[in-house]
Amino acid sequence: MFASTLTRHLSHGFSALGHAVTPRGLRGVLDVDFGRAGLAVPLRVGVAVAVVFIIGGVTGQHAVAGFAALGALISAFCRPDPYPVRAGRLAVLGTGITASIGIGAVLGATGSNVFLVTAVVSVLAGAAAYLVWALHIVGPGAVVFVFGAAGAQVFAKDAGDVVLSVAVTAGGALIGMLAALAPWLYGLARDRFTRTHRVAESGVARREPIWVTLRRAPHRSLFARGVRITIAGALGAAIAMALGFEHPMWALMGAVAAMQGVGYHVTVHRGVQRLLGNVAGAVLAAILLALPLGYWGAVVAIVIFQILAEIASTVNYALCSVAVTPMALLLTSLGAGLAPAAAIDRVLDTAVGIVVGIVVAAVTITGVDAEAVARRPAQ
Structure with missing residues (x-):
């Protein structure tokens, strides 16, 4: 019984990993919807x-x-x-x-x-x-x-x-x-x-106390998902350290960012989008880190990128990541100081975290998620 359950689960995991690199699995990564922007x-x-x-x-x-x-x-x-x-x-x-x-x-x-x-x-x-x-x-x-x-x-x-x-x-x-x-x-x-007197807002059921x-x-389900993120984050940081990368926490964040979606296909999409956005954003970050911006120059850039990230967050996560990457590096540089090369480190560490996040999500995929992944090609 245990061997058959394990075999079935591993089969789901391998299928999910295969789905992650197919055109159908990646479809929608670059979709944008400017109608949702505000x-x-x-x-x-x-x-x-x-x-x-x-x-x-x-x-x-x-x-x-x-x-x-x-x-x-x-x-x-x-x-x-x-x-x-x-x-x-x-x-x-x-x-x-x-x-x-x-x-x-x-x-x-x-x-x-x-x-x-x-x-x-x-x-x-x-x-x-x-x-x-x-x-x-x-x-x-x-x-x-x-x-x-x-x-x-x-x-x-x-x-x-x-x-x-x-x-x-x-x-x-x-x-x-x-x-x-x-x-x-x-x-x-x-x-x-x-x-x-203001008219009461609709949706009384949504006003329940915290x-x-x-x-x-659903505490059991959410706890399991939280444990998956903990494992992926720790594993991403550990691999980054083993590879000699200087910022293993960025790998941890890459894994967390990829896995905080609801379903496996969301994890794949967010991972790929974050990686693409990090590459483009790293170019901007390297240019800005090479300039003598000073505190106030960095602040202006951070605020602009923050606003752009919030606008893009409802449009496409890759575009959002393009703005988030230079903003995060400039924010870090205020307290620690960073060289332009840190932008490359950001991409490499994040890539490690994203890959780890997708693999952990596939290995620990739930039955419901596995069925959804299996149905997506037919759709």
């Missing part, structure tokens, strides 16, 4: 990020302004949610990104070795993905938590750095939350001032 949310995200960078520049906190920007990035989440629902979920996200950066900072301040860092950040990736899935949160996903933790681990050298990075992230998250809820808060203030949503989540 400006309101991207501009609000851009404003939130710009505000925290301006505060960081004026106060001389250039090295930690990036953490505040990651906190402000919660404004990119929960786009489809009614504002009352969005408020609670954004609060959870703000707490989560602040905790993630705190965990990374503690790892750095205590001088943890690369193996412990990889293990902790991989578990963090799985836990963050679980939380995002359980609360039905739409947005950049768990990779933001991983990026923040990895950056904080490199930055923090003592307890003071831990406190500073956590404090600025929390402040940035508050600004991001205000930016995301600005239209709603403005409407409430206007109605109170004019003493009018704890109720968590209780309703």
Whole structure:
């Protein structure tokens, strides 16, 4: 019985891997839908990020302004949610990104070795993905938590750095939350001032408390998916280290980004799209890293790329990755400084993570996913 189950599962895995490299499996990778593009949310995200960078520049906190920007990035989440629902979920996200950066900072301040860092950040990736899935949160996903933790681990050298990075992230998250809820808060203030009553939004069932949503989540299934991401992240980082790459956390993030989709075909599409976007984005990043931009020049570029990434996120993930790659490298360079060659490292590390993510997703594919993959050629 066990041998037959194992054989069937391995057969599903090999079929899924074969599907990943067929024209039918890759169909749709370059599809774009500009009809889904919007400006309101991207501009609000851009404003939130710009505000925290301006505060960081004026106060001389250039090295930690990036953490505040990651906190402000919660404004990119929960786009489809009614504002009352969005408020609670954004609060959870703000707490989560602040905790993630705190965990990374503690790892750095205590001088943890690369193996412990990889293990902790991989578990963090799985836990963050679980939380995002359980609360039905739409947005950049768990990779933001991983990026923040990895950056904080490199930055923090003592307890003071831990406190500073956590404090600025929390402040940035508050600004991001205000930016995301600005239209709603403005409407409430206007109605109170004019003493009018707003008509209740539709979708009462979607207004259930966060704890109720968590209780309703399919915990066993989501836990299994979170474990898969943890394993893929750790394995991606380990392979990157074995190959002598200098940034194994980028491989970890590549695996997480590829696997945070729902189905196997989404993992394949996101992986290929992220790789294509990283190659194009790396060219832009290398050019910008070679220029003497300074803090304010880098900030302008980061804000522009952030807005473009948010616009492209609903159009095509490859286009989104073209903007995300230089933005992420410029963000990292604010605290650590990067040479243009880091753009090549980004592509190589990310490629390792993506391949590992697709392989792990295939090896651990569920029966439902395997049937869906088998049906796709016929469709």
